[in-house]
Amino acid sequence: MVRAQVLICGGTGCTSSGSVKLIPEFEAQIAKNGLEDEIKIVKTGCFGLCELGPVVIVYPDGTFYSRVEESDVKEIVEEHLLKGRIVERLAYTDVAADAVVKGNVSLSDTRFYSKQKRVALRNCGVIDPENIEEYIAMDGYAALGKALTEMTPEEVIKTVMDSGLRGRGGGGFPTGLKWSFTAKNQADQKYVVCNADEGDPGAFMDRSVLEGDPHCLVEAMAICGYATGATEGYVYVRAEYPIAVARLQKAIDDARAYGLLGKNIFDSGFDFDLFIRLGAGAFVCGEETALMTSIEGNRGEPRPRPPYPAVKGLFGKPTTENNVETFANIPQIILKGAEFFNSMGTEKSKGTKVFALGGKINNTGLVEIPMGTTLREVIEDIGGGIPNGKKFKAAQTGGPSGGCLPASLLDIQIDYDNLVAQGAMMGSGGLIVMDEDTCMVDIAKFFLEFTVDESCGKCTPCRIGTKRLYEILEKITSGNGTLADLDEMENLCYYIKENSLCGLGQTAPNPVLSTYKQFKDEYIAHVVDKKCPAGVCKSLLSIVIEADKCKGCTLCSRVCPVGAISGTVKNPHVIDQSKCIKCGACIEKCKFGAISKK
Amino acid sequence: MKSLAELAAIREKMQGKVVLREGSGDIRVVVGMATCGIAAGARPVLNAFVEEINNRDLAGKVTVSQTGCIGICQFEPVVEVFEADKEKVTYVKMTPDKAKEVIEKHIIGGKVIEEYTVSNI
Numbered sequence: 158m159v160r161a162q163v164l165i166c167g168g169t170g171c172t173s174s175g176s177v178k179l180i181p182e183f184e185a186q187i188a189k190n191g192l193e194d195e196i197k198i199v200k201t202g203c204f205g206l207c208e209l210g211p212v213v214i215v216y217p218d219g220t221f222y223s224r225v226e227e228s229d230v231k232e233i234v235e236e237h238l239l240k241g242r243i244v245e246r247l248a249y250t251d252v253a254a255d256a257v258v259k260g261n262v263s264l265s266d267t268r269f270y271s272k273q274k275r276v277a278l279r280n281c282g283v284i285d286p287e288n289i290e291e292y293i294a295m296d297g298y299a300a301l302g303k304a305l306t307e308m309t310p311e312e313v314i315k316t317v318m319d320s321g322l323r324g325r326g327g328g329g330f331p332t333g334l335k336w337s338f339t340a341k342n343q344a345d346q347k348y349v350v351c352n353a354d355e356g357d358p359g360a361f362m363d364r365s366v367l368e369g370d371p372h373c374l375v376e377a378m379a380i381c382g383y384a385t386g387a388t389e390g391y392v393y394v395r396a397e398y399p400i401a402v403a404r405l406q407k408a409i410d411d412a413r414a415y416g417l418l419g420k421n422i423f424d425s426g427f428d429f430d431l432f433i434r435l436g437a438g439a440f441v442c443g444e445e446t447a448l449m450t451s452i453e454g455n456r457g458e459p460r461p462r463p464p465y466p467a468v469k470g471l472f473g474k475p476t477t478e479n480n481v482e483t484f485a486n487i488p489q490i491i492l493k494g495a496e497f498f499n500s501m502g503t504e505k506s507k508g509t510k511v512f513a514l515g516g517k518i519n520n521t522g523l524v525e526i527p528m529g530t531t532l533r534e535v536i537e538d539i540g541g542g543i544p545n546g547k548k549f550k551a552a553q554t555g556g557p558s559g560g561c562l563p564a565s566l567l568d569i570q571i572d573y574d575n576l577v578a579q580g581a582m583m584g585s586g587g588l589i590v591m592d593e594d595t596c597m598v599d600i601a602k603f604f605l606e607f608t609v610d611e612s613c614g615k616c617t618p619c620r621i622g623t624k625r626l627y628e629i630l631e632k633i634t635s636g637n638g639t640l641a642d643l644d645e646m647e648n649l650c651y652y653i654k655e656n657s658l659c660g661l662g663q664t665a666p667n668p669v670l671s672t673y674k675q676f677k678d679e680y681i682a683h684v685v686d687k688k689c690p691a692g693v694c695k696s697l698l699s700i701v702i703e704a705d706k707c708k709g710c711t712l713c714s715r716v717c718p719v720g721a722i723s724g725t726v727k728n729p730h731v732i733d734q735s736k737c738i739k740c741g742a743c744i745e746k747c748k749f750g751a752i753s754k755k
Numbered sequence: 756m757k758s759l760a761e762l763a764a765i766r767e768k769m770q771g772k773v774v775l776r777e778g779s780g781d782i783r784v785v786v787g788m789a790t791c792g793i794a795a796g797a798r799p800v801l802n803a804f805v806e807e808i809n810n811r812d813l814a815g816k817v818t819v820s821q822t823g824c825i826g827i828c829q830f831e832p833v834v835e836v837f838e839a840d841k842e843k844v845t846y847v848k849m850t851p852d853k854a855k856e857v858i859e860k861h862i863i864g865g866k867v868i869e870e871y872t873v874s875n876i
Contacts, residue, residue, distance in 0.1 A: 159772070160805035160819055195802065197772075217818045241788040241821025284773065293762060294769030302759045416756035424757045 159197045161238060166212040166282060168203030168368050169361070169400055170522070175226070176211035182227050186234035196238055202369015204282035206269055208521040209249065214282075221249040221267070269520050272539050274501065276509045277325075277362075277485035278525045281369030286404050289411040292372040298417055300488035301376045304383055305425040308491075313384040314340060317487065319495035321507030326352055326443075326480030327555065327584045328660075329506075329573040335477060338467035339385040342475040347387035349378050350471055350478040352448055353394035353401075356440040357556030358607060360587035362511040363481035365523050367394065367401035370485070371408035375431060377484035379418065380491060382429045385477050389430055393448050396435040406433060440557075440611035444659045445478045447613065458615045459659035480585065482511055502528030506572035512554075514540050516589040517547065526571070533567040536590060547592035551675070555584025557604040557611075558664030560671025561597065580671040582664070596693035597676040598683055602630040604668040612661065619662030622653040626666065634694040638684040647673065692754040695739045699755050704729040706751035713743035713752060771814045782817045782862060784808075786849075787833040789824030795831035796850070803851035804834075807858045817862060830873065836861065845873040 163183060166176050180198060187196050204212050209223035213233070220243050222233065229247055236242045249267060275281075284291040292298070304313050318333025339347060351374060355363040366374065378390045394402055409431050412418040420428045434452045441447045442457040449471045451457035470476025486508060490498045499507045506528040512535065515521055519541035526535060532552060536542065543549055551561040560581035562569060569575050573583050591600065605627045614620045629646045632638045650666035657663045673680055682688050689697040702713070702722075707729040714722040714730055721737040724730030732743075744752045756762060786792070786801040804819045825833060830847035834857070837843055844867050846857060853871055860866050869875055 158802060158806040158809055160801065195805070218820050239788065240790070240793070240823060241786070242823040290765055290769045291773055293765045294773045296766070298756070298762055299759075299766070302756075302762055306759060422756060423759065 158194070160195050160217075162197045162199055162216045163238070164199050164201050164214040164216065164282070166202070166204050166210060167200040167286075167400070168207070168281075168365060169398075170203060170207030171210035171212055172400065174210040174224075176213075178227050179211060179213065179225060179230060182230040183234065186231050187238065190234055190239050192234070192238060199285045200287070201284060202281040202286050203278075203365040203523055205273075205278065205365075205523040205525075206249075206520060207523065208519070212282075218243070222247045223249045268538055268541065269522075269524075272530065272534055273525050274509050274527045275525050276489055276498075276501075277366060277482050277511055278369070278523065279489070280373060281365055281523075284370070286369050286371055287407055289372060289408070289415060292370070296492060297372055297488075298376050300491035301379050301383075301417065302423055304380050304491055305423045305427055310340060310384045310386065313380060313491065316495050317384070317490060320486075320490045320498040321495075321502070321505075322483065322486055322490060322498060323506065323573060324480060325482035325486075325510065325586070327558065327582065329583060332479060332483055335467065335479070336381060336385050338465070339387070339475045339477040342468055344475050346389070346472075346474050347385060348471045348474055348476040349381045349385065349387045349390035350445075350449065350452070350466075350476055351378055351390065351392040351484055352443060352445065352478055352480045353392055353398075354436045354443040354448060355395060355398075355481075355585060356438075356443045356611075357558075357585050357587045358604075359515040359589050360513045360556060360585045362513055362523055362586050364398050364401050365511075366481050366485045367398065367405050371401075371405045372412065373485050373488055374405070374481060375408050375412050375418065377487035378431060379422070379429045380487055381477055381479070381484070383427050385475075387475075387477065388428050389432070391432050391434050391452055391471065393434050393436055393442070393452055395438055397438055402433065402435065409433070439613070440607070441613040441659070441661050444661055447659065448478070449476065458613050459661070461658060482586070503570060503572045505574055510571070510583065510586060512586045512588040514588050514590070516553075517543050517592040517595070518590040519544050528572045529570045531568050531570055532562060535571070535588070536567070540590065543590065543592050547594065550591045550593050550595055551597065553581075553589040553591065553600065553668070554587065555582040555664075555667070556587045557607045558582060558660070558667055559584045559587075560667050561591075561600070561675055563675045580667070580674055582667070594691055594693070596634075596689050596691040597672040597679050598630065598634055598689075599691075599693045601669045601672045602627065602634060605630060605665070608661065608665040612665070616656075616658040616662060618653050618656040619658070619665065622649060622657075623662070623665050625649060626653065626669065630669070633680065633683050634689070635696040636683070636687045636694075640681075640684055643673075643680055643684060698739060699734055700732055700737055700739055700741070700743065700752060701755050702730050702732055703751050703753070706749050708749055708751075710748070712746050712748070716742050716746045718742065771809055771812070781839060783837040784817060784819045784862075785822045785835045785837065786819070787823070787825055787831060787835075788821035789828075791824055791828035792831045792833065795828075795848075797832035799851045800832045800834065800849045800854050803854040804858070807855050808862075811858065811863070813858075813862065827873070833873075846871045847873045 211225050213222040213225045314336050322332045323329040436442050439457050442451045444459050447457045447459040466476040502508050509525050509527050511525045551563045553561050609623045609627050612619045650670050653666050709727040721733045788797050808817050832849040834846045834849050
């Protein structure tokens with residue numbers, strides 16, 4: 158009889174930090190101690206705290222072990238699993254102030270989790286994603302059963318509409334309304350498409366759902382099929398997500414075997430089947446029309462709308478397309494009712510949103526918060542603040558389509574409309590935190606370089622416009638910009654936004670516009686003073702040695718890769734600016750703080 | 756899958772296996788599993804609790820876990836029962852049979868078996 162379970166994270170984050178190696182080691186140690194019948198090992202999806210991976214949780218106590226290495230396993234098995242003594246050196250101890258019981262901290266009491274509310278991610282890190290019966294035990298497929306046996310398609314759509322759920326892929330279009338459009342159109346064949354082409358740099362919430370709770374997506378798409386009258390669904394997922402693809406395929410196969418996909422599901426006369434299509438990693442294929450073009454087997458390029466997919470979508474048939482996270486909310490909404498969902502969040506943005514926290518923040522990982530949580534809570538409480546005591550400068554949301562929120566907006570309540578009002582956007586939920594060492598012009602350039610690369614080339618404003626815009630930024634960061642360039646840059650931004658064919662081009666200038674709006678002084682400093690205030694743009698800085706602090710230890714001249722530093726022992730050294738490549742190696746080596754960027 | 760009943764059957768069957776992860780039983784049974792406890796036979800006692808609780812479908816209500824040495828090694832195996840708003844009960848010199856009795860009379864019946872408790876020694 159099983160008395161304890163060891164949950165080992167098998168998400169991509171923990172897999173890359175070595176969690177897979179832990180499983181055979183746990184098995185071996187457990188066997189060695191004769192505990193095979195008492196302890197069960199479960200490989201789960203992502204817990205969210207990827208920074209501390211590999212993550213291992215022992216139930217029923219709920220002890221949270223972080224950064225577990227193969228060599229630690231023996232101790233956990235012998236001490237904790239056999240004798241019940243928690244291995245304190247491995248236990249995660251950052252807890253909410255009033256619940257300090259060192260070493261035996263329930264997961265939900267940690268600062269990282271206590272402000273979160275898990276709806277879309279509710280099963281991630283809780284169940285074994287490759288075991289359909291564990292999903293069923295957590296009320297899985299009950300929503301599909303309820304929809305098929307107790308509700309009409311109209312009632313399903315009304316419930317989704319009343320819940321206030323809006324598209325989690327970025328646009329924020331009301332999901333119920335989208336479904337009702339497809340439902341209204343008569344056709345011999347309709348489709349459901351799931352957009353799992355998660356392309357924003359730094360965003361990985363869809364991957365986490367696919368890896369941690371793939372059946373949730375299968376169930377939701379079947380519900381959508383029933384509501385809109387579709388009998389076939391396609392999941393378009395990046396080939397770069399091998400674990401996600403494998404688990405989703407297993408989920409689909411198992412669902413078929415259990416009769417949860419296929420003909421006459423729950424004896425209701427409703428047929429539905431699901432197929433995976435792999436994307437080759439083109440960012441533009443996250444745009445709904447380009448995605449469908451790609452599924453059809455053509456080059457992934459967007460097409461003009463209207464006609465919208467609800468009228469003429471995949472293979473020319475009415476199609477409902479939603480993002481993974483949107484679907485992940487559906488089973489809960491059907492099962493618990495619209496009120497369960499719309500009781501969370503703000504007036505116009507209901508429910509929760511998953512964010513991928515990244516950049517200069519202590520707790521890198523995946524968080525799900527109710528809409529309306531402030532940026533400050535996300536960064537300071539859940540995220541654990543900025544490492545190395547640095548100052549917060551800005552948070553970038555929405556990836557290459559989004560914008561920056563500066564420190565003055567830390568108390569903004571995160572929802573769709575508040576973010577748009579500040580020139581940022583929800584996007585798919587990437588949240589990149591930047592500290593004082595980040596140059597905002599450089600950041601804008603980084604995102605633009607990405608869109609220049611990813612522009613599909615079909616329309617001119619995007620293909621050539623983003624390239625010209627990038628060149629202006631290049632000119633500014635290399636110290637050759639003028640004030641006239643700034644004006645031209647702004648005009649070009651608006652031109653690209655207004656004239657591009659699809660969302661990629663229409664939003665590509667956002668990182669430039671928003672950093673220009675929030676950090677105009679930095680752009681001016683680059684252009685007028687020829688200085689980069691954050692000390693990032695290499696062409697605009699020089700590295701100098703302060704003569705009175707330099708002791709003449711010669712360390713810097715020895716570490717300089719280009720021989721730019723000269724001087725004799727015990728005398729101040731000098732950097733030859735014509736040779737210096739500004740690599741900063743001397744700054745790191747200097748023990749007296751005599752070398753700095755100017 | 757032809758009916759909701761079929762789905763419910765799988766759910767029932769599996770629930771006992773995932774309920775451990777919800778963590779919050781109303782009653783906590785803690786078995787002392789330090790070296791002294793194990794030497795005195797705490798393992799079979801622990802397993803008896805787990806087994807009996809599953810047999811009686813109490814997994815959602817009762818959590819069984821272990822702890823280290825609580826310092827009364829001569830009375831091992833020691834089992835403590837924690838219940839919200841009630842005083843902790845400490846059973847000593849436990850055996851698998853006594854464990855089953857504790858489940859029946861104390862956990863289900865709500866009556867502490869005084870003769871097995873530490874205060875009766």
